[in-house]
Amino acid sequence: MFFLLELLLLGAISIILIYYIFLLPPKHPANIPAVPFWVALIPFFKDVDQSDIFRKYIQQPLREYGAVKLFFGAQWNILVHRPSYLAEIFKDEDLYQKSGNQKKIPHSVLAEFLGDNIISSYGDTWRKYQAVVKPGLQRNFDADWIAKNAEVLCRLLRETQARAGGNGIAVQELLQRYSVANCSEVVLQVNLGALESPNAPIHVLQSAVKREIFKPIFMNFPFLDRLPFPSRTRARQLVAQFKRELKRALLESKHEHDTDGLGARMLHANATGTWNDKQLSDNLTVAFVAGQENPQLCMISTLYLLGQHPEVQEALYREIQSRGIDMAQPSLEALQDMPLLTAVIYESLRLFPPIGQLVNRRASEDALLGGEIFIPKGMYLGYNCYSTNRDPDIWGPNADRFDPSRWGLSTTAIQKQYRARRARAEFITFHGGRRSCLGERFALLQLRITLVTLVQQFTWRLDPTWVDRKTPAGPLYPRALRLVFSNRVKFSGSASGEKNPEMLRHE
Ligand code: HEM
Numbered sequence: 001m002f003f004l005l006e007l008l009l010l011g012a013i014s015i016i017l018i019y020y021i022f023l024l025p026p027k028h029p030a031n032i033p034a035v036p037f038w039v040a041l042i043p044f045f046k047d048v049d050q051s052d053i054f055r056k057y058i059q060q061p062l063r064e065y066g067a068v069k070l071f072f073g074a075q076w077n078i079l080v081h082r083p084s085y086l087a088e089i090f091k092d093e094d095l096y097q098k099s100g101n102q103k104k105i106p107h108s109v110l111a112e113f114l115g116d117n118i119i120s121s122y123g124d125t126w127r128k129y130q131a132v133v134k135p136g137l138q139r140n141f142d143a144d145w146i147a148k149n150a151e152v153l154c155r156l157l158r159e160t161q162a163r164a165g166g167n168g169i170a171v172q173e174l175l176q177r178y179s180v181a182n183c184s185e186v187v188l189q190v191n192l193g194a195l196e197s198p199n200a201p202i203h204v205l206q207s208a209v210k211r212e213i214f215k216p217i218f219m220n221f222p223f224l225d226r227l228p229f230p231s232r233t234r235a236r237q238l239v240a241q242f243k244r245e246l247k248r249a250l251l252e253s254k255h256e257h258d259t260d261g262l263g264a265r266m267l268h269a270n271a272t273g274t275w276n277d278k279q280l281s282d283n284l285t286v287a288f289v290a291g292q293e294n295p296q297l298c299m300i301s302t303l304y305l306l307g308q309h310p311e312v313q314e315a316l317y318r319e320i321q322s323r324g325i326d327m328a329q330p331s332l333e334a335l336q337d338m339p340l341l342t343a344v345i346y347e348s349l350r351l352f353p354p355i356g357q358l359v360n361r362r363a364s365e366d367a368l369l370g371g372e373i374f375i376p377k378g379m380y381l382g383y384n385c386y387s388t389n390r391d392p393d394i395w396g397p398n399a400d401r402f403d404p405s406r407w408g409l410s411t412t413a414i415q416k417q418y419r420a421r422r423a424r425a426e427f428i429t430f431h432g433g434r435r436s437c438l439g440e441r442f443a444l445l446q447l448r449i450t451l452v453t454l455v456q457q458f459t460w461r462l463d464p465t466w467v468d469r470k471t472p473a474g475p476l477y478p479r480a481l482r483l484v485f486s487n488r489v490k491f492s493g494s495a496s497g498e499k500n501p502e503m504l505r506h507e
Contacts, residue, residue, distance in 0.1 A: 025069050026076050029373045033061045034069035043216035049469045074221045077359045077380040081387045085370045086425035090433030098122040099362040108222040109235045115282025132269045136262030137438045143330045145186050150453035153178045161485045168463020168482035175299050183292035188263040190253045205242040214474035294354040295443045297477045301352035304478040305402045307462040316455045335448045339411050343404035345447050353385035353429040356476040385428045394426045460485045
C-alpha cells in the first residue's frame, strides 16, 4: 500500500516536472498569446485535417496579435504572421539567423536526412553552398525536356484512367514520379528512371522515407528519435539508403555536355575540395527534396482547385488556344505572357503554399520584433505562409476563395502585384529577402508547362467519392487526392462563343 502511494506520488511529480519544463509556455514574449500545447498533440489521437486545426485553434490569436507562442518540435517557438514583422525577419538575417534541424534537433532522423545544407545554414557556410548552387539554379532550363516529360505524364494518366473506367484515380504517385523526373533530369542532369517505372529505387525509397518522417509523433517530439524504436532504426536505414542511391546516380551520370548544370557544379565543388563528401550528399539531398517535393505539392493543389472550378479550366483552355501554343516546341515568351495561366499558378501558390509552416530561424541576440515583441536570445521563430497568404486584412473578405482574377487581368498588372505583395511580405510562399527560394524560376516554368499540357489534353473533376480533407500534419495539401480525367473534346467554337461538340479526341 505504502509502495503504491510512493509510486503515485512519483508519477504526479514527474507529470508536474514535464509540464513545467516542457509544456508551460515561456514568460517571454509576454504580450502575445500561446496556443495551448495540447493542440500539437491532437493528430496523435484523432485523424484530423490540419486546416481545421488551424482555423479552430491558431488563426484567431495569430492574426489578432501578429504572432503567437507555439509548441512544435518539443519546444516553444514564436510563429509569426504579420507581414511587417516578417519583412523585418527577412531583412535582418544576422539577428534572425537560419538554424535548421541539424542544429535544432541534431539527433533526429530529419536532421540525418537533410543534414547541413544551403537552406538551413547561415553565414560563411551558407555562402560556400550558395556560390555553387545559385548559378546552377538561376539559368535557362530546357523547356523541351519538361514538355516531353509532361507528355509522358499525360500518357500515364490516360492509361491509369482507362484502367479505372469512370472511377477517380489517385494522382500523387504519378505527380511525384513526374516531378522527380523534371528535377533530376533537368536541374541535376541525372536520370533516375522514376517516370518510366513505379519501381525506380529512388521513388520507392523516397516514398518510404516520407512515410517515416512525417509521422506526427516524431515531428512533434523529435527527442523520441533518440530511442531505439524499431521504426526509428528502420527510418535511419531508409535515409542512408536513399542518400547512397542519390549520390551513386549523380556520380554515374555523364555531365560533360553541361558543366554549368547544378549536378556538375556540385561534383566539381566536391572534386576541388570546396565541399567535403557529407556536404555534397546533404546539399544534393536538399536540392532533390526541395526541387521536386514543392512543385509536386503545388501541382496536386492546383489540380484540386481546377477540379473544383471547371469554368477556370475552360477559360485556361481558351487562353492556350488563342495563343496557338505548340508544346512540341514551347516558346518561353508565349508561356510567360498568358495572364490567366500566371494568375492561376499564383493563386494556387497563395492558397496552398507547399511549405505551409516553417520554424527555422533563431534570435542571435535579444530582439524587439516590430519594436513591440520581446524575443529572448536563442528563441526559435517561424512563419505560417498559409495564414499570411490568406489574411483577410490583406486579401479581402474572400481571402479563402480561389479567385485568379484578384491578381489582375494583364501580364503587366499581375507581375506588378506579385512583386509588390512579395516585397511587403504579404505573399510569402517563396519567403523573402536574401534567403528566398532559389528554385522559383524553375518551379514556375515547370508549373506553366505542366498546366498547359494537361489542360490541352484533359478536363478533370474531383472524384465525387473522394472525401475532401487536407493532410493531418506536415505539408498542408489535399490528402490522397483522386480525380476523374476525361480526354478533352475539341470544340470548334462559333463566333458567338457557342460550343459545337465536334468529337476530336486527342488519341
Ligand atoms: C513551388 C515550388 C517551391 C516553393 C514553394 C519553394 C519554397 C521555398 C522556401 C519557402 C524557401 C525558404 C526556406 C526557408 O526560409 O528556410 C526556399 C528556399 C530554397 N529553395 Fe525553394 N521552393 C520551391 C521550389 C524549389 C525548387 C524547384 C528548387 C530547386 C530545384 C528550390 C531550391 C531552393 C533552395 C536552394 C533554397 C535555399 C535558398 C537559400 O537559402 O539561399 N526550391 N524555397
